[in-house]
Amino acid sequence: MEKKSKSRRQFFKTGLAAAAFINLGTLAKATEKKGMKKNMFIHHVYFWLKNPDSKEDFQKLIKGLEALSKVSTIQTFHIGKPATTNRDVIDRSYSVSWMLIFENGVDQESYQKDPTHLKFVADCSMLWSKVIVYDSVDV
Amino acid sequence: MEKKSKSRRQFFKTGLAAAAFINLGTLAKATEKKGMKKNMFIHHVYFWLKNPDSKEDFQKLIKGLEALSKVSTIQTFHIGKPATTNRDVIDRSYSVSWMLIFENGVDQESYQKDPTHLKFVADCSMLWSKVIVYDSVDV
Numbered sequence: 001m002e003k004k005s006k007s008r009r010q011f012f013k014t015g016l017a018a019a020a021f022i023n024l025g026t027l028a029k030a031t032e033k034k035g036m037k038k039n040m041f042i043h044h045v046y047f048w049l050k051n052p053d054s055k056e057d058f059q060k061l062i063k064g065l066e067a068l069s070k071v072s073t074i075q076t077f078h079i080g081k082p083a084t085t086n087r088d089v090i091d092r093s094y095s096v097s098w099m100l101i102f103e104n105g106v107d108q109e110s111y112q113k114d115p116t117h118l119k120f121v122a123d124c125s126m127l128w129s130k131v132i133v134y135d136s137v138d139v
Numbered sequence: 140m141e142k143k144s145k146s147r148r149q150f151f152k153t154g155l156a157a158a159a160f161i162n163l164g165t166l167a168k169a170t171e172k173k174g175m176k177k178n179m180f181i182h183h184v185y186f187w188l189k190n191p192d193s194k195e196d197f198q199k200l201i202k203g204l205e206a207l208s209k210v211s212t213i214q215t216f217h218i219g220k221p222a223t224t225n226r227d228v229i230d231r232s233y234s235v236s237w238m239l240i241f242e243n244g245v246d247q248e249s250y251q252k253d254p255t256h257l258k259f260v261a262d263c264s265m266l267w268s269k270v271i272v273y274d275s276v277d278v
Contacts, residue, residue: 034208036217042238044183046273062278069173078175080275083244090272097275099181105222133229134185136219136236139201 039138040075041102043111048130049095057127061096064124071114073107074100095128105137178277179214180241182250185233187269196266200235203263210253212246213239234267244276 051057062079069077080097102108111117190196201218208216219236241247250256 034213034216036215040217041222042217042219042236044238044273074173076175077173078179078181078275079278080181081278083180083247083274083276085244085247085274087272089270090274092274094273096278097181097273099183099275105224108222108224131228133226134183134233134236135222135224135229135231136217136238137222139218139220139235 036101039104041105041108042134042136043100043102043108044134044136045098045100046091046094046132047096047098047128048093049127050129052095058095061124061127064120064127065096065098068116068120071111071116073102073111073114075103075107076101094132108135175240178243180244180247181273181275182239182241182247183273183275184237184239185230185271186235186237186267187232188234188266189268191234197234200263200266203259203266204235204237207255207259210250210255212241212250212253214242214246215240233271247274 047061049057049061065077065079069079078097078099080099082092082094082097086092100108100111102111186200188196188200204216204218208218217236217238219238221231221233221236225231239247239250241250
C-alpha cells in the first residue's frame with residue numbers, strides 16, 4: 001500500500017510539474033492568440049444563389065461545401081450565412097460565405113486543381129448567379 | 140544514486156503517460172481541426188483607399204488597425220492585402236483586408252461601440268473611399 005501511495009504521490013507531483021509546463025505554454029500562446037499564424041493565405045468566397053429563397057438550393061450548396069472541406073490542404077474552413085447585423089456598409093445580400101485558410105499560396109493553388117474542387121464546381125456551379133472571391137495575404 | 144535514478148525512471152514513465160495523454164488530446168483536436176469552433180462570428184472588412192498608390196496612407200491604415208486589434212473582445216484578427224492570385228471571380232481592387240473573429244454577435248456589437256474602435260474611425264476614415272463589410276455566422 002505504501003509503495004502504491006508513494007507512486008501515486010509521485011504521479012501527482014510529476015503531474016503537477018507537467019501541468020505547470022503545459023500552462024506556461026498555453027499562456028505564451030494566449031499572449032499572441034489574437035494575431036493569426038504568420039504568412040497564412042485567406043481565401044474568402046461569397047456566393048449569391050440564383051434562387052435565394054430556395055431552401056433546397058441552399059442545402060445543396062452547403063452539402064457541396066461540406067464535401068469540399070475534405071481537401072487536405074485546407075487548414076481551417078467556415079461555412080457561413082449573413083449575420084443579422086444591418087448597417088449601410090454591410091453587404092448582406094449574399095447567400096453563403098465560404099472562408100478557407102491555407103498554409104500558403106501554393107496550397108491554395110493545389111486546392112483549385114484538386115479533383116474534389118473540380119467536382120464541387122461541376123456539381124454546384126449551376127446553383128449560383130454570382131460569386132466574389134477575396135484572396136488575402138499578410139501585409 | 141539508485142533513488143535518484145528510480146525517481147528519474149518514475150519521471151520518464153509518468154512523463155510518457157502524460158505525453159500519451161496529451162497526444163490523444165491533440166489527435167482528437169486534429170480530426171476536427173478543419174472546422175472552426177462553433178458559433179463564432181466572422182466580421183470581414185475590405186477597405187479601398189482614396190489614394191491607393193500612397194504608401195503613407197496604406198501604412199497609416201495598417202497602424203490604425205494594429206491599434207484597433209487590441210480591443211479585448213477580438214478573438215483572432217488578420218490584416219491582409221490582396222494576394223497575387225488573379226482570376227475573373229477574384230476582386231483584388233481593395234487595398235486592405237481586416238478579418239476579425241468574435242465569440243459571438245454580442246462581442247461584435249461591443250467592439251463597434253468600443254472607444255478604441257471609435258478612435259480608429261475618427262483617425263482613419265478619411266483614408267478610405269469605400270468599405271464593404273461581410274458579417275457571417277454558422278449556417
